[in-house]
Amino acid sequence: MSKKNVQAQKNQGMALLHSGRFPEAGKLFTEICRISPGDAEAWFMLCAINGTLGHMAEAIRCGRQAVVIRPDYVDAHYNLGQAYKRLNDWREAEQSFRHCVQFKPDYAEAWDNLGYVLQEQGMAAEAIRCYQEALRLRPDFSGTRYLLSALGGAEAPAQAPAEYVRGLFDGYAGHFDTHLGKVLECRIPDYLNQAVRQAIPTDRRGLNVLDLGCGTGLCGALVRDLAHVLVGVDLSPQMIEVARAKKIYDTLLVGDITLPCKRPARPMI
Numbered sequence: 718m719s720k721k722n723v724q725a726q727k728n729q730g731m732a733l734l735h736s737g738r739f740p741e742a743g744k745l746f747t748e749i750c751r752i753s754p755g756d757a758e759a760w761f762m763l764c765a766i767n768g769t770l771g772h773m774a775e776a777i778r779c780g781r782q783a784v785v786i787r788p789d790y791v792d793a794h795y796n797l798g799q800a801y802k803r804l805n806d807w808r809e810a811e812q813s814f815r816h817c818v819q820f821k822p823d824y825a826e827a828w829d830n831l832g833y834v835l836q837e838q839g840m841a842a843e844a845i846r847c848y849q850e851a852l853r854l855r856p857d858f859s860g861t862r863y864l865l866s867a868l869g870g871a872e873a874p875a876q877a878p879a880e881y882v883r884g885l886f887d888g889y890a891g892h893f894d895t896h897l898g899k900v901l902e903c904r905i906p907d908y909l910n911q912a913v914r915q916a917i918p919t920d921r922r923g924l925n926v927l928d929l930g931c932g933t934g935l936c937g938a939l940v941r942d943l944a945h946v947l948v949g950v951d952l953s954p955q956m957i958e959v960a961r962a963k964k965i966y967d968t969l970l971v972g973d974i975t976l977p978c979k980r981p982a983r984p985m986i
Contacts, residue, residue: 723753730762739766750779757786761793768800771891776800784816791821798830803888810834825854829861841868860884879973883952886932890955893933910939917943929974934960941965950974 726749733742746763753759760783767776780797784790798813811834817827832847848865851858860880889896897903917924923945928937931949933956941947949966951957957969 723749723756723759727759727762734762734766739770742766743770750782754782755786757783757790757793760786761790761796764793764796764800768796768803769891773800773803777804789820791817791824791827794820795824795827795830798827798834802830802834805837807834807837811838823854825851825858828854829858832861833864836864836868844868879952883954886951886953887955890933890953890959893956893959894935897935906935906939909936913940913943928966931960931966931969932956934963934965937965938963 726745730742730745730749733739733745743763743766746759746766749756749759750763760779764776764780764783767773767779777797777800780793780800783793784797787793794813794816798810798817801807801810801813811831814827814831814834817824818831821827828847828851832844832851835841835847836844845865845868848861848868851861852865855861886893922943924943925946926940926944926948928934928940928947928949931937931951932953934949937947937949937960944967946967947965948968948970949957949960950970950972951960952971952973954971957971960966961969
């Protein structure tokens, strides 16, 4: 296959990504990597796609291929670091983010992530230095300032910044249900459902239900039969997207749970 044809396939793959058709894009970039195994950009894209789909082992394999071909491929090192971070492999994530700041010293997001993985390893002093560097480059990183305050490197805010919470749960959305149910064995949705049914007469149906902090819809699914109208509100757009795919709610809103009574949040469906 000619370089021109490979580029045409890449363009097609990007179009699929922009339309949210990640599995199809993954198949296309897999074929590109098979035909053109020395194409670092194709391996990078395949790493990103697999990371988005939650296939972390495959994302790591593809990311490694990209950086073997191009050792100074900063974005590939960053995606690789994110994949290791998702697996709580802090040492490997640390190495990936160190490569990022080595090749691109003004990469604020990489400094931020490097600080986080160092913090997880108990290396507080070095984590503080990384967070401070991230904030020097990007003073608007409120989530970074929040993490820095937890280490005593800045004044603690009254509450966790919305940006920090949103980023945390956006990254958690793809495996939230599995992690909460199978790993943590969390029963809170079941207990809440039991409490609601004990408080409501058995013949009571057709309620207007507002699920604040609905997440991926774990509670909404349990109380759907009680609701005439079921509205979910969550700060994380990615958690809302997972809930939307379940077709549980009549309306889903992205917003702070303290705001719906003050002003409308942004409707998703």
